[in-house]
Amino acid sequence: MTRTIHLTLDINGQRHELDVEPRVTLLDALREHLGLTGTKKGCDQGQCGACTCHVDGKRVLSCLTLAAQAEGRQVTTIEGLAGPNGELHPVQSAFIEHDAFQCGYCTPGQIMSAVACIREGHAGSDEEIREYMSGNLCRCGAYNSIVTAVREAAEMA
Amino acid sequence: MKDFSYLRAASAEEASRAAQQAGAMLLAGGTTLLDLAKCGVTEPDTVVDITRLAGLDTINVGEGGLTIGALATMSAVADHPEVKTQFPAIAQSLSLAASAQLRNMATIGGNLLQRTRCAYFRDPQAFPACNKRAPGSGCSALGGVTRNHAVLGTSEKCIATYPGDLAVALVAFDAVVDLGTRQVPVDDFFLPYGEAPERETLLQPGEIIRGITVPASVAARQSVYLKVRDRQSYEFAAASAAVGLELEADGRTVSDIHVALGGVATKPWRALAVEQALIGKALDADLVRSASRLSMEGAVSHGDNAYKIELAPRVVARAILQLAPSLGDLA
Numbered sequence: 001m002t003r004t005i006h007l008t009l010d011i012n013g014q015r016h017e018l019d020v021e022p023r024v025t026l027l028d029a030l031r032e033h034l035g036l037t038g039t040k041k042g043c044d045q046g047q048c049g050a051c052t053c054h055v056d057g058k059r060v061l062s063c064l065t066l067a068a069q070a071e072g073r074q075v076t077t078i079e080g081l082a083g084p085n086g087e088l089h090p091v092q093s094a095f096i097e098h099d100a101f102q103c104g105y106c107t108p109g110q111i112m113s114a115v116a117c118i119r120e121g122h123a124g125s126d127e128e129i130r131e132y133m134s135g136n137l138c139r140c141g142a143y144n145s146i147v148t149a150v151r152e153a154a155e156m157a
Numbered sequence: 158m159k160d161f162s163y164l165r166a167a168s169a170e171e172a173s174r175a176a177q178q179a180g181a182m183l184l185a186g187g188t189t190l191l192d193l194a195k196c197g198v199t200e201p202d203t204v205v206d207i208t209r210l211a212g213l214d215t216i217n218v219g220e221g222g223l224t225i226g227a228l229a230t231m232s233a234v235a236d237h238p239e240v241k242t243q244f245p246a247i248a249q250s251l252s253l254a255a256s257a258q259l260r261n262m263a264t265i266g267g268n269l270l271q272r273t274r275c276a277y278f279r280d281p282q283a284f285p286a287c288n289k290r291a292p293g294s295g296c297s298a299l300g301g302v303t304r305n306h307a308v309l310g311t312s313e314k315c316i317a318t319y320p321g322d323l324a325v326a327l328v329a330f331d332a333v334v335d336l337g338t339r340q341v342p343v344d345d346f347f348l349p350y351g352e353a354p355e356r357e358t359l360l361q362p363g364e365i366i367r368g369i370t371v372p373a374s375v376a377a378r379q380s381v382y383l384k385v386r387d388r389q390s391y392e393f394a395a396a397s398a399a400v401g402l403e404l405e406a407d408g409r410t411v412s413d414i415h416v417a418l419g420g421v422a423t424k425p426w427r428a429l430a431v432e433q434a435l436i437g438k439a440l441d442a443d444l445v446r447s448a449s450r451l452s453m454e455g456a457v458s459h460g461d462n463a464y465k466i467e468l469a470p471r472v473v474a475r476a477i478l479q480l481a482p483s484l485g486d487l488a
Protein backbone atom coordinates (compact mmCIF):
# COMPACT_ATOMS: atom_id res chain seq x y z
CA MET A 1 0.00 0.00 0.00
CA THR A 2 1.44 3.32 -0.97
CA ARG A 3 0.38 6.36 0.93
CA THR A 4 1.31 9.61 -0.67
CA ILE A 5 1.39 13.08 0.74
CA HIS A 6 0.69 16.26 -1.12
CA LEU A 7 3.51 18.78 -1.14
CA THR A 8 3.91 22.28 -2.46
CA LEU A 9 7.53 23.11 -3.17
CA ASP A 10 9.11 26.41 -4.16
CA ILE A 11 11.90 25.56 -6.56
CA ASN A 12 13.88 28.22 -8.40
CA GLY A 13 11.10 30.68 -7.66
CA GLN A 14 8.38 28.46 -9.12
CA ARG A 15 5.62 26.67 -7.27
CA HIS A 16 5.40 22.92 -7.83
CA GLU A 17 2.66 20.62 -6.56
CA LEU A 18 3.40 16.94 -6.19
CA ASP A 19 2.13 13.78 -4.55
CA VAL A 20 4.91 11.59 -3.21
CA GLU A 21 5.56 8.90 -0.65
CA PRO A 22 6.81 10.50 2.57
CA ARG A 23 10.19 8.76 2.20
CA VAL A 24 10.97 10.55 -1.08
CA THR A 25 14.05 12.72 -0.76
CA LEU A 26 14.31 16.20 -2.17
CA LEU A 27 16.84 14.77 -4.65
CA ASP A 28 14.42 12.16 -5.97
CA ALA A 29 11.57 14.66 -6.02
CA LEU A 30 13.67 16.97 -8.19
CA ARG A 31 14.98 14.32 -10.53
CA GLU A 32 12.22 11.73 -10.74
CA HIS A 33 9.09 13.76 -10.12
CA LEU A 34 9.87 17.22 -11.47
CA GLY A 35 12.31 16.42 -14.26
CA LEU A 36 14.98 18.68 -12.81
CA THR A 37 17.90 16.38 -13.51
CA GLY A 38 20.67 18.96 -13.13
CA THR A 39 21.09 17.93 -9.50
CA LYS A 40 23.07 14.68 -9.56
CA LYS A 41 22.88 11.51 -7.50
CA GLY A 42 26.33 10.19 -6.63
CA CYS A 43 26.36 8.19 -3.41
CA ASP A 44 22.80 8.92 -2.21
CA GLN A 45 24.22 8.79 1.34
CA GLY A 46 25.62 12.16 2.17
CA GLN A 47 29.19 11.41 1.22
CA CYS A 48 29.93 12.98 -2.17
CA GLY A 49 28.17 16.35 -2.50
CA ALA A 50 26.88 15.74 -6.06
CA CYS A 51 23.33 16.45 -4.90
CA THR A 52 24.13 19.85 -3.32
CA CYS A 53 21.44 22.50 -3.69
CA HIS A 54 20.37 25.50 -1.62
CA VAL A 55 17.49 25.57 0.84
CA ASP A 56 16.70 29.07 2.06
CA GLY A 57 20.05 30.13 0.63
CA LYS A 58 22.11 27.54 2.51
CA ARG A 59 23.87 24.66 0.79
CA VAL A 60 22.53 21.27 1.82
CA LEU A 61 22.54 17.69 0.56
CA SER A 62 19.28 16.90 -1.17
CA CYS A 63 19.84 13.14 -0.83
CA LEU A 64 19.55 13.40 2.97
CA THR A 65 16.68 15.90 2.95
CA LEU A 66 13.10 14.67 2.71
CA ALA A 67 11.06 16.51 0.09
CA ALA A 68 8.55 17.09 2.89
CA GLN A 69 11.19 18.95 4.90
CA ALA A 70 11.62 21.44 2.05
CA GLU A 71 7.99 22.51 2.11
CA GLY A 72 7.69 26.22 2.84
CA ARG A 73 11.39 26.76 2.07
CA GLN A 74 13.00 28.26 -1.01
CA VAL A 75 14.91 25.64 -2.96
CA THR A 76 17.51 26.63 -5.54
CA THR A 77 19.05 24.08 -7.91
CA ILE A 78 21.68 24.42 -10.62
CA GLU A 79 18.84 25.14 -13.09
CA GLY A 80 17.96 28.25 -11.09
CA LEU A 81 21.41 29.80 -11.07
CA ALA A 82 21.56 31.50 -14.45
CA GLY A 83 19.95 34.91 -14.94
CA PRO A 84 16.53 35.48 -16.52
CA ASN A 85 17.99 35.70 -20.02
CA GLY A 86 20.18 32.68 -19.58
CA GLU A 87 23.32 34.63 -18.70
CA LEU A 88 25.57 32.36 -16.66
CA HIS A 89 26.26 32.91 -12.99
CA PRO A 90 29.86 34.16 -12.48
CA VAL A 91 30.77 30.85 -10.81
CA GLN A 92 29.48 28.95 -13.85
CA SER A 93 31.54 31.17 -16.15
CA ALA A 94 34.62 30.70 -13.98
CA PHE A 95 34.24 26.91 -14.14
CA ILE A 96 34.15 27.07 -17.94
CA GLU A 97 37.00 29.56 -18.10
CA HIS A 98 39.26 27.38 -15.94
CA ASP A 99 38.24 23.94 -17.23
CA ALA A 100 37.10 23.02 -13.75
CA PHE A 101 35.60 19.69 -14.79
CA GLN A 102 36.25 16.63 -16.88
CA CYS A 103 33.25 14.27 -16.96
CA GLY A 104 31.07 16.98 -15.38
CA TYR A 105 29.13 14.69 -13.07
CA CYS A 106 30.17 16.40 -9.85
CA THR A 107 29.97 19.86 -11.43
CA PRO A 108 26.43 21.00 -10.54
CA GLY A 109 27.14 20.09 -6.91
CA GLN A 110 30.54 21.79 -7.04
CA ILE A 111 29.02 24.95 -8.46
CA MET A 112 26.14 25.09 -5.98
CA SER A 113 28.61 24.51 -3.17
CA ALA A 114 31.01 27.14 -4.52
CA VAL A 115 28.29 29.80 -4.80
CA ALA A 116 27.43 29.24 -1.14
CA CYS A 117 31.09 28.99 -0.10
CA ILE A 118 31.76 32.45 -1.56
CA ARG A 119 28.57 33.89 -0.06
CA GLU A 120 29.53 32.51 3.38
CA GLY A 121 32.88 34.28 3.15
CA HIS A 122 34.82 31.01 3.21
CA ALA A 123 36.73 31.53 -0.03
CA GLY A 124 39.49 33.81 1.28
CA SER A 125 42.46 31.64 0.34
CA ASP A 126 43.15 28.43 -1.58
CA GLU A 127 43.51 26.63 1.74
CA GLU A 128 40.16 27.88 2.98
CA ILE A 129 38.50 27.01 -0.34
CA ARG A 130 39.87 23.47 -0.15
CA GLU A 131 38.59 23.07 3.41
CA TYR A 132 35.13 24.50 2.77
CA MET A 133 34.71 22.68 -0.56
CA SER A 134 35.81 19.32 0.92
CA GLY A 135 32.24 18.03 0.96
CA ASN A 136 32.28 17.86 -2.85
CA LEU A 137 34.25 14.95 -4.22
CA CYS A 138 35.46 14.78 -7.82
CA ARG A 139 36.29 11.36 -9.21
CA CYS A 140 38.11 13.00 -12.12
CA GLY A 141 40.37 14.89 -9.76
CA ALA A 142 39.69 18.34 -11.23
CA TYR A 143 40.38 19.86 -7.83
CA ASN A 144 43.15 22.27 -8.82
CA SER A 145 41.04 23.89 -11.52
CA ILE A 146 38.01 23.94 -9.22
CA VAL A 147 39.98 25.85 -6.59
CA THR A 148 41.22 28.28 -9.24
CA ALA A 149 37.68 28.86 -10.54
CA VAL A 150 36.28 29.40 -7.04
CA ARG A 151 39.11 31.77 -6.14
CA GLU A 152 38.61 33.81 -9.28
CA ALA A 153 34.83 33.97 -8.86
CA ALA A 154 35.33 35.01 -5.22
CA GLU A 155 37.72 37.80 -6.22
CA MET A 156 35.18 39.13 -8.71
CA ALA A 157 32.25 38.90 -6.29
CA MET B 158 14.49 2.71 2.37
CA LYS B 159 11.26 1.40 3.86
CA ASP B 160 8.39 3.86 3.61
CA PHE B 161 7.13 5.67 6.70
CA SER B 162 4.56 8.24 7.54
CA TYR B 163 5.64 11.83 8.10
CA LEU B 164 4.44 14.07 10.88
CA ARG B 165 5.51 17.68 11.24
CA ALA B 166 5.30 18.38 14.95
CA ALA B 167 3.78 21.71 15.96
CA SER B 168 4.92 21.59 19.57
CA ALA B 169 7.48 19.78 21.69
CA GLU B 170 4.61 18.11 23.54
CA GLU B 171 3.13 16.77 20.31
CA ALA B 172 6.55 15.56 19.18
CA SER B 173 7.17 13.88 22.50
CA ARG B 174 3.79 12.15 22.47
CA ALA B 175 4.25 10.98 18.88
CA ALA B 176 7.77 9.76 19.53
CA GLN B 177 6.58 7.49 22.34
CA GLN B 178 4.65 5.38 19.84
CA ALA B 179 6.40 2.17 18.82
CA GLY B 180 8.28 2.64 15.54
CA ALA B 181 8.34 6.42 15.73
CA MET B 182 11.56 8.41 15.46
CA LEU B 183 12.33 12.09 15.74
CA LEU B 184 13.79 13.75 12.65
CA ALA B 185 16.00 16.81 12.94
CA GLY B 186 18.68 17.41 10.29
CA GLY B 187 18.15 13.86 9.07
CA THR B 188 21.82 13.30 8.29
CA THR B 189 22.06 10.29 10.60
CA LEU B 190 18.47 9.10 10.45
CA LEU B 191 18.02 9.08 6.66
CA ASP B 192 21.52 7.74 6.10
CA LEU B 193 20.83 4.77 8.39
CA ALA B 194 17.33 4.30 6.97
CA LYS B 195 18.94 3.92 3.55
CA CYS B 196 21.35 1.34 4.99
CA GLY B 197 18.38 -0.57 6.43
CA VAL B 198 19.72 -0.06 9.96
CA THR B 199 16.81 2.05 11.21
CA GLU B 200 13.34 1.34 9.89
CA PRO B 201 10.97 3.90 11.37
CA ASP B 202 7.21 3.58 10.80
CA THR B 203 6.76 7.27 11.51
CA VAL B 204 9.22 10.11 11.37
CA VAL B 205 8.37 13.08 13.52
CA ASP B 206 9.93 16.22 12.05
CA ILE B 207 10.91 18.57 14.88
CA THR B 208 12.71 21.16 12.77
CA ARG B 209 9.77 23.58 12.81
CA LEU B 210 9.58 23.78 16.61
CA ALA B 211 10.08 27.38 17.65
CA GLY B 212 12.68 28.67 20.09
CA LEU B 213 14.98 25.67 20.09
CA ASP B 214 17.69 27.07 17.83
CA THR B 215 19.12 29.83 19.97
CA ILE B 216 22.80 30.21 20.85
CA ASN B 217 23.62 32.30 23.87
CA VAL B 218 26.95 33.19 25.44
CA GLY B 219 26.52 34.84 28.82
CA GLU B 220 28.18 35.22 32.22
CA GLY B 221 27.36 31.69 33.26
CA GLY B 222 28.40 30.06 30.05
CA LEU B 223 27.12 28.83 26.73
CA THR B 224 23.57 27.67 26.04
CA ILE B 225 22.77 26.02 22.71
CA GLY B 226 19.28 25.02 21.60
CA ALA B 227 18.96 21.46 20.29
CA LEU B 228 17.90 22.65 16.84
CA ALA B 229 20.80 25.06 16.33
CA THR B 230 22.77 23.81 13.35
CA MET B 231 26.39 22.73 13.57
CA SER B 232 27.38 25.58 11.23
CA ALA B 233 25.52 28.22 13.26
CA VAL B 234 27.42 27.19 16.41
CA ALA B 235 30.76 26.74 14.63
CA ASP B 236 30.55 30.24 13.10
CA HIS B 237 29.15 32.02 16.17
CA PRO B 238 31.68 34.78 17.00
CA GLU B 239 31.44 34.44 20.79
CA VAL B 240 31.53 30.66 20.72
CA LYS B 241 34.72 30.95 18.67
CA THR B 242 36.38 33.23 21.23
CA GLN B 243 34.90 31.93 24.52
CA PHE B 244 34.70 28.21 23.69
CA PRO B 245 37.18 27.64 20.85
CA ALA B 246 37.37 23.85 21.30
CA ILE B 247 33.60 23.61 20.84
CA ALA B 248 33.61 25.77 17.70
CA GLN B 249 36.56 23.84 16.28
CA SER B 250 35.05 20.43 17.05
CA LEU B 251 32.14 21.45 14.84
CA SER B 252 33.99 23.21 12.04
CA LEU B 253 36.34 20.22 11.69
CA ALA B 254 33.38 17.80 11.44
CA ALA B 255 31.57 16.49 8.36
CA SER B 256 31.23 18.99 5.46
CA ALA B 257 29.82 22.49 5.02
CA GLN B 258 26.59 21.05 3.60
CA LEU B 259 26.13 18.56 6.42
CA ARG B 260 26.88 21.21 9.03
CA ASN B 261 24.13 23.40 7.59
CA MET B 262 21.63 20.55 7.99
CA ALA B 263 22.71 18.77 11.15
CA THR B 264 21.51 19.93 14.54
CA ILE B 265 23.24 19.87 17.90
CA GLY B 266 20.70 17.46 19.40
CA GLY B 267 21.00 15.06 16.47
CA ASN B 268 24.76 15.41 16.54
CA LEU B 269 24.99 13.97 20.06
CA LEU B 270 22.85 11.03 18.97
CA GLN B 271 24.77 10.17 15.81
CA ARG B 272 25.52 6.47 15.57
CA THR B 273 28.78 4.59 15.18
CA ARG B 274 30.39 4.32 11.74
CA CYS B 275 31.24 0.62 12.39
CA ALA B 276 31.05 -0.77 8.83
CA TYR B 277 29.46 -4.01 10.08
CA PHE B 278 26.76 -2.14 11.97
CA ARG B 279 25.95 -0.16 8.81
CA ASP B 280 25.55 -3.24 6.59
CA PRO B 281 22.83 -5.53 7.99
CA GLN B 282 22.48 -7.51 4.77
CA ALA B 283 26.09 -8.62 4.58
CA PHE B 284 26.63 -8.82 8.36
CA PRO B 285 23.55 -9.92 10.27
CA ALA B 286 25.57 -10.36 13.49
CA CYS B 287 25.73 -7.10 15.40
CA ASN B 288 24.88 -6.85 19.08
CA LYS B 289 24.18 -3.17 18.76
CA ARG B 290 21.60 -3.65 16.00
CA ALA B 291 20.30 -7.05 17.00
CA PRO B 292 21.06 -7.76 20.67
CA GLY B 293 22.50 -11.22 21.20
CA SER B 294 23.39 -11.80 17.54
CA GLY B 295 27.15 -11.47 18.07
CA CYS B 296 29.72 -8.98 16.83
CA SER B 297 30.99 -9.12 13.25
CA ALA B 298 33.82 -6.70 13.99
CA LEU B 299 35.59 -9.06 16.40
CA GLY B 300 38.05 -10.92 14.21
CA GLY B 301 37.27 -8.58 11.30
CA VAL B 302 38.74 -5.32 10.13
CA THR B 303 38.99 -3.15 13.23
CA ARG B 304 41.09 -0.19 12.11
CA ASN B 305 38.40 2.31 13.15
CA HIS B 306 37.19 0.50 16.24
CA ALA B 307 37.57 1.60 19.82
CA VAL B 308 40.38 0.75 22.22
CA LEU B 309 38.72 2.23 25.32
CA GLY B 310 35.38 1.39 26.93
CA THR B 311 34.82 -1.72 24.84
CA SER B 312 33.12 -4.89 26.03
CA GLU B 313 33.20 -8.40 24.65
CA LYS B 314 29.84 -7.56 23.09
CA CYS B 315 30.79 -4.47 21.07
CA ILE B 316 33.87 -2.43 20.19
CA ALA B 317 32.25 0.31 18.11
CA THR B 318 33.71 3.81 18.29
CA TYR B 319 31.55 6.80 19.15
CA PRO B 320 32.38 8.92 16.09
CA GLY B 321 31.22 12.41 17.06
CA ASP B 322 33.52 15.36 17.68
CA LEU B 323 31.30 17.86 19.50
CA ALA B 324 30.48 15.53 22.39
CA VAL B 325 34.19 15.14 23.08
CA ALA B 326 34.54 18.89 23.63
CA LEU B 327 31.34 18.85 25.69
CA VAL B 328 32.50 16.18 28.14
CA ALA B 329 35.83 17.95 28.50
CA PHE B 330 34.08 21.10 29.71
CA ASP B 331 31.40 19.55 31.94
CA ALA B 332 28.46 20.33 29.67
CA VAL B 333 24.94 19.37 30.67
CA VAL B 334 22.14 18.08 28.43
CA ASP B 335 18.74 19.70 28.97
CA LEU B 336 16.00 17.09 28.55
CA GLY B 337 13.20 19.40 29.61
CA THR B 338 12.26 17.58 32.78
CA ARG B 339 15.81 16.72 33.81
CA GLN B 340 19.36 17.90 33.34
CA VAL B 341 22.07 15.31 32.77
CA PRO B 342 25.85 15.80 32.53
CA VAL B 343 26.92 14.84 28.99
CA ASP B 344 29.40 12.39 30.47
CA ASP B 345 26.56 10.47 32.18
CA PHE B 346 24.24 10.86 29.20
CA PHE B 347 26.45 8.46 27.20
CA LEU B 348 26.38 4.97 28.68
CA PRO B 349 29.32 2.58 28.82
CA TYR B 350 28.62 -0.42 26.56
CA GLY B 351 28.95 -3.26 29.03
CA GLU B 352 26.24 -5.84 28.55
CA ALA B 353 23.90 -3.74 26.42
CA PRO B 354 25.63 -2.03 23.49
CA GLU B 355 22.23 -1.33 21.91
CA ARG B 356 21.63 1.19 24.66
CA GLU B 357 23.91 4.16 24.05
CA THR B 358 22.38 7.03 26.02
CA LEU B 359 20.08 7.75 28.95
CA LEU B 360 17.42 9.12 26.59
CA GLN B 361 13.98 7.58 27.17
CA PRO B 362 11.37 7.11 24.42
CA GLY B 363 9.62 10.41 23.82
CA GLU B 364 12.31 12.43 25.54
CA ILE B 365 13.51 15.37 23.52
CA ILE B 366 16.86 17.05 23.90
CA ARG B 367 16.05 20.73 24.41
CA GLY B 368 19.57 22.04 24.53
CA ILE B 369 23.02 21.99 26.04
CA THR B 370 24.73 24.25 28.54
CA VAL B 371 28.46 24.60 29.02
CA PRO B 372 29.78 26.44 32.08
CA ALA B 373 32.17 29.30 31.38
CA SER B 374 35.76 28.83 32.55
CA VAL B 375 39.21 30.13 31.78
CA ALA B 376 40.15 26.66 30.53
CA ALA B 377 37.17 26.59 28.16
CA ARG B 378 38.27 29.96 26.80
CA GLN B 379 41.85 28.73 26.35
CA SER B 380 41.02 25.51 24.61
CA VAL B 381 41.65 23.61 21.42
CA TYR B 382 40.19 20.67 19.53
CA LEU B 383 42.86 18.72 17.69
CA LYS B 384 41.63 16.13 15.20
CA VAL B 385 43.95 13.69 13.44
CA ARG B 386 42.50 11.68 10.57
CA ASP B 387 43.26 9.71 7.43
CA ARG B 388 42.61 12.68 5.17
CA GLN B 389 42.87 16.33 5.99
CA SER B 390 39.17 17.18 5.80
CA TYR B 391 35.73 15.56 5.67
CA GLU B 392 36.72 12.54 7.72
CA PHE B 393 36.06 11.13 11.16
CA ALA B 394 38.83 11.24 13.76
CA ALA B 395 41.47 8.53 13.95
CA ALA B 396 42.13 10.19 17.29
CA SER B 397 41.18 13.59 18.61
CA ALA B 398 41.57 15.60 21.79
CA ALA B 399 39.66 18.47 23.35
CA VAL B 400 41.91 20.25 25.82
CA GLY B 401 41.50 23.38 27.93
CA LEU B 402 44.32 24.81 30.01
CA GLU B 403 44.65 27.51 32.64
CA LEU B 404 48.16 28.35 33.83
CA GLU B 405 49.37 30.34 36.84
CA ALA B 406 51.01 33.72 36.29
CA ASP B 407 54.37 31.96 35.81
CA GLY B 408 53.05 30.62 32.51
CA ARG B 409 54.01 27.03 33.43
CA THR B 410 52.11 25.81 36.46
CA VAL B 411 48.76 24.20 35.72
CA SER B 412 45.87 25.58 37.74
CA ASP B 413 43.11 23.94 35.69
CA ILE B 414 43.14 21.42 32.88
CA HIS B 415 40.42 19.56 30.98
CA VAL B 416 41.15 16.67 28.62
CA ALA B 417 38.85 14.42 26.59
CA LEU B 418 39.49 12.05 23.69
CA GLY B 419 37.57 11.18 20.56
CA GLY B 420 37.86 8.54 17.86
CA VAL B 421 39.28 5.95 20.23
CA ALA B 422 36.50 5.07 22.66
CA THR B 423 32.95 3.79 22.75
CA LYS B 424 31.77 7.10 24.20
CA PRO B 425 33.24 10.59 24.38
CA TRP B 426 36.09 9.93 26.77
CA ARG B 427 37.14 12.22 29.61
CA ALA B 428 40.77 11.59 30.55
CA LEU B 429 40.76 12.41 34.27
CA ALA B 430 44.05 10.58 34.89
CA VAL B 431 45.86 12.98 32.54
CA GLU B 432 44.28 15.97 34.25
CA GLN B 433 45.21 14.70 37.73
CA ALA B 434 48.80 14.04 36.68
CA LEU B 435 49.26 17.64 35.54
CA ILE B 436 47.26 19.77 37.89
CA GLY B 437 49.52 21.88 40.13
CA LYS B 438 52.61 20.81 38.17
CA ALA B 439 55.02 23.01 36.20
CA LEU B 440 54.70 21.87 32.61
CA ASP B 441 57.53 20.62 30.51
CA ALA B 442 57.29 18.63 27.35
CA ASP B 443 58.42 15.33 28.88
CA LEU B 444 55.93 15.61 31.72
CA VAL B 445 53.15 16.38 29.25
CA ARG B 446 54.05 13.36 27.14
CA SER B 447 54.22 10.94 30.05
CA ALA B 448 50.99 12.28 31.56
CA SER B 449 49.24 11.99 28.18
CA ARG B 450 50.05 8.29 28.09
CA LEU B 451 47.80 7.82 31.12
CA SER B 452 44.86 8.45 28.81
CA MET B 453 45.34 4.92 27.49
CA GLU B 454 45.01 3.17 30.85
CA GLY B 455 42.93 0.08 30.26
CA ALA B 456 43.14 0.33 26.45
CA VAL B 457 42.63 -2.94 24.56
CA SER B 458 43.85 -3.44 21.00
CA HIS B 459 41.99 -5.58 18.47
CA GLY B 460 44.87 -5.76 16.02
CA ASP B 461 44.22 -3.22 13.30
CA ASN B 462 43.43 -0.46 15.78
CA ALA B 463 46.61 -0.87 17.89
CA TYR B 464 47.96 2.31 16.29
CA LYS B 465 45.35 4.34 18.19
CA ILE B 466 47.02 3.44 21.50
CA GLU B 467 50.20 5.05 20.19
CA LEU B 468 48.52 7.92 18.35
CA ALA B 469 45.97 9.19 20.88
CA PRO B 470 48.45 10.15 23.66
CA ARG B 471 50.52 12.03 21.07
CA VAL B 472 47.44 13.95 19.99
CA VAL B 473 46.69 14.80 23.63
CA ALA B 474 50.26 15.93 24.25
CA ARG B 475 50.34 18.05 21.11
CA ALA B 476 47.06 19.73 22.07
CA ILE B 477 48.30 20.54 25.58
CA LEU B 478 51.60 21.90 24.32
CA GLN B 479 49.83 24.06 21.73
CA LEU B 480 48.06 25.78 24.60
CA ALA B 481 51.25 26.49 26.52
CA PRO B 482 53.11 28.90 24.26
CA SER B 483 55.62 29.76 26.97
CA LEU B 484 57.08 26.28 26.50
CA GLY B 485 58.08 27.57 23.08
CA ASP B 486 59.63 25.11 20.68
CA LEU B 487 59.42 22.32 23.25
CA ALA B 488 56.08 21.62 21.56
Ligand SMILES: Cc1cc2nc3c(=O)[nH]c(=O)nc-3n(C[C@H](O)[C@H](O)[C@H](O)COP(=O)(O)OP(=O)(O)OC[C@H]3O[C@@H](n4cnc5c(N)ncnc54)[C@H](O)[C@@H]3O)c2cc1C
Pocket residue numbers: 045046047182183184185186187188189190191192227228231253254255256259262263264265266267268269270271320321322323364365366367391392393394
Ligand atom coordinates in the same frame (compact mmCIF):
# COMPACT_ATOMS: atom_id res chain seq x y z
C1 LIG C 1 29.36 11.83 5.31
C2 LIG C 1 29.23 12.21 6.76
C3 LIG C 1 30.35 12.65 7.44
C4 LIG C 1 30.25 13.03 8.78
N1 LIG C 1 31.37 13.42 9.44
C5 LIG C 1 31.28 13.76 10.76
C6 LIG C 1 32.43 14.16 11.50
O1 LIG C 1 33.54 14.26 10.96
N2 LIG C 1 32.28 14.46 12.82
C7 LIG C 1 31.06 14.41 13.44
O2 LIG C 1 30.97 14.70 14.63
N3 LIG C 1 29.97 14.01 12.77
C8 LIG C 1 30.05 13.69 11.46
N4 LIG C 1 28.94 13.26 10.80
C9 LIG C 1 27.72 13.02 11.55
C10 LIG C 1 26.84 14.23 11.61
O3 LIG C 1 27.45 15.21 12.41
C11 LIG C 1 25.51 13.77 12.22
O4 LIG C 1 24.86 12.96 11.27
C12 LIG C 1 24.61 14.93 12.58
O5 LIG C 1 25.21 15.77 13.52
C13 LIG C 1 23.28 14.43 13.12
O6 LIG C 1 22.43 15.52 13.34
P1 LIG C 1 20.98 15.59 12.62
O7 LIG C 1 20.30 16.81 13.12
O8 LIG C 1 21.13 15.46 11.16
O9 LIG C 1 20.33 14.29 13.25
P2 LIG C 1 19.13 13.36 12.75
O10 LIG C 1 19.62 12.43 11.72
O11 LIG C 1 17.93 14.16 12.45
O12 LIG C 1 18.86 12.59 14.11
C14 LIG C 1 19.81 11.68 14.66
C15 LIG C 1 19.15 10.91 15.81
O13 LIG C 1 18.87 11.78 16.88
C16 LIG C 1 17.47 11.82 17.19
N5 LIG C 1 17.20 13.21 17.52
C17 LIG C 1 17.50 14.30 16.76
N6 LIG C 1 17.24 15.44 17.43
C18 LIG C 1 16.77 15.07 18.65
C19 LIG C 1 16.33 15.79 19.81
N7 LIG C 1 16.35 17.13 19.85
N8 LIG C 1 15.91 15.08 20.87
C20 LIG C 1 15.91 13.73 20.86
N9 LIG C 1 16.31 13.00 19.80
C21 LIG C 1 16.74 13.66 18.72
C22 LIG C 1 16.79 11.28 15.97
O14 LIG C 1 15.61 10.62 16.31
C23 LIG C 1 17.81 10.30 15.42
O15 LIG C 1 17.72 9.08 16.07
C24 LIG C 1 29.00 12.94 9.44
C25 LIG C 1 27.87 12.53 8.75
C26 LIG C 1 27.96 12.17 7.42
C27 LIG C 1 26.73 11.71 6.69
Ligand code: SF4
Pocket residue numbers: 273275276277278286287288289290295296297298299314315316317354
Ligand atom coordinates in the same frame (compact mmCIF):
# COMPACT_ATOMS: atom_id res chain seq x y z
S1 SF4 D 1 31.47 -3.47 16.99
FE1 SF4 D 1 29.41 -3.14 17.84
S2 SF4 D 1 28.39 -2.07 16.17
FE2 SF4 D 1 30.17 -3.07 15.22
S3 SF4 D 1 29.47 -5.13 14.58
FE3 SF4 D 1 30.26 -5.35 16.67
S4 SF4 D 1 28.41 -5.15 17.92
FE4 SF4 D 1 27.89 -4.26 15.94
Ligand code: FES
Pocket residue numbers: 040041042043044045046047048049050051052061062063064
Ligand atom coordinates in the same frame (compact mmCIF):
# COMPACT_ATOMS: atom_id res chain seq x y z
S1 FES E 1 24.30 12.05 -3.63
FE1 FES E 1 24.00 13.32 -1.89
S2 FES E 1 25.97 13.43 -1.05
FE2 FES E 1 26.24 11.96 -2.63
Ligand code: FES
Pocket residue numbers: 100101102103104105106107137138139140141142
Ligand atom coordinates in the same frame (compact mmCIF):
# COMPACT_ATOMS: atom_id res chain seq x y z
S1 FES F 1 34.46 16.23 -13.23
FE1 FES F 1 34.18 14.08 -13.20
S2 FES F 1 33.67 13.75 -11.11
FE2 FES F 1 34.28 15.79 -11.11
